[in-house]
Amino acid sequence: MAMKRFWLAAGIVAVALGITAFFQNTALLAPAATERPxxxxxxxxxxxxxxxxxxxxxxxxxxxxxxxxxxxxxxxxxxxxxxxxxxxxxxxxxxxxxxxxxxxxxxxxxxxxxxxxxxxxxxxxxxxxxxxxxxxxxxxxxxxxxxxxxxxxxxxxxxxxxxxxxxxxxxxxxxSNDPREGEALADRLLKLPPAQLSLLMAYGGDRPITVLRARIPTLLTMSKEAEKRCLIHHLALGWAGLTPEACERQLLLIPSNYTSWIWGWPARFTARMRAAGSEVIVAGPLVGGDGSAGIDRAEDLTALARPIPGIWTNRIDRIAPLVQVERR
CATH class of the missing domain: 3.20.20.190 (Phosphatidylinositol (PI) phosphodiesterase)
Structure with missing residues (x-):
């Protein structure tokens, strides 16, 4: 009898968690997109x-x-x-x-x-x-x-x-991954007017980026290690609609073939990241050791789930006109 009660309770908890995950991450309840990527x-x-x-x-x-x-x-x-x-x-x-x-x-x-x-x-x-x-x-x-x-x-x-x-x-x-490079770059950027500095972002090796984040707390940054921490923590917490601290003030470059693993993709995730001061950009698929390509062709753009938060491209001359047409 005790075992039956245990499994009944476990089933109720599982259903409750599933309902929570659905309502926190379904695109059906996300606000309609009103801006282009x-x-x-x-x-x-x-x-x-x-x-x-x-x-x-x-x-x-x-x-x-x-x-x-x-x-x-x-x-x-x-x-x-x-x-x-x-x-x-x-x-x-x-x-x-x-x-x-x-x-x-x-x-x-x-x-x-x-x-x-x-x-x-x-x-x-x-x-x-x-x-x-x-x-x-x-x-x-x-x-x-x-x-x-x-x-x-x-x-x-x-x-x-x-x-x-x-x-x-x-x-x-x-x-590079040299922290001294982060120090030198911070020295230069801190001489800029605050309004101009607010427009800048940086990415690279974890060590210089860590220095930049410490020296310029308002700067959006990215490193592979920082993005990995954010996405792993989000995998553990995002089902409940929570945004990990590791995702704050990050530039997130998401390969297009990894988006299915992200809770609330695309609209709910994007809204949470923007509320945390972060920017979400979608790149091309990450395949093997070749690195991630850009969204450079019409078919690359068509394959992306809507709404698209941002696009990384090597061919802005091709992609920008297509995005403008989409938003009409």
Whole structure:
């Protein structure tokens, strides 16, 4: 008899928890979406390449798709083009220089896409700015180099980006796990007016990002470790409609093939994260060790569950017009 009462009580609890999880996370009770997704342009408007088989050692400039526009990643012109196309946020990469500046370039070494050699952060800003950043781009295995000679002096500094876009949202990618880089970047960003600082976000290695969060508590940040903590805690608590502390003030870049594991996706989860001061952006699927691609094609956009909180794209010129049409 006692065992029957135990199982009856357990069944009642299970049903109650299931009802709670349903009402806290069902899209049926979510508010209707009234705004378009936030659009994040990865490296501005850049040359794209097939993402399959790409590793940290792959020279992506040597395998670009046939060019459809004249812009090179991480340049002022590419950022301006991305904003003009409809981007709300532009992402770019930074490396420290030997003379205490930050250069805007993705690669750890110069040999892939420039006419220079060696480690990027072992150069002065002047040495880096003298390089041709279009030197290594080819779409036909080296038969032609359509941007060679066109990228001389186009590598900007962080200061130049901040000066050119004082009223725009920017995402800074710290390309190391060195906490000293977080200190140096915090020193620079804390010199900005509060209104401009409020528009910035940063992501990268856990150690420099931890420093940035401590130095600039209002800054939205992301690292792989921080996002993992947030999503694991949310998996444990989100069924009850609770937002873990680990999810506060985070930039969450969610691969599109992971969204089915998130309680309340998309509308309820997005609302909770925004209430916690966080931004939710959907990237392309994470497959194996190749990393997560962007939402770059019409079919990628069509496959996403609505409402879409934000979109990470390498082709803002393609995606922004489709989003605008959707919202009409």
């Amino acid at each position: 936030v659009l994040l342009a990865h490296r501005g408007l850049a040359q794209t390449y097939p993402s399959s088989g790409v590793t940290d050692a792959t020279c992506t400039a040597s395998r670009i798709n046939p060019p459809e526009h004249p812009y090179l990643e991480n340049t002022l012109a590419s950022m301006e083009a991305a904003f003009a196309a409809g981007a709300d946020i532009v992402e770019f990469d930074v490396h420290p220089t030997t003379d205490g500046q930050f250069a805007v370039i993705h690669d750890w070494t110069l040999d892939c896409r420039t006419n220079g050699t060696g480690v990027t952060r072992e150069k002065t800003l002047a040495e880096l700015k003298a390089l041709d950043i279009g030197h290594g781009y080819t779409a036909d295995g080296g038969k032609t180099y359509p941007f060679r000679g066109k990228g001389v002096a186009l590598m900007p500094s962080l200061d130049e980006v901040l000066a050119r876009f004082p009223d725009r949202r920017l995402l800074i990618n710290v390309k």
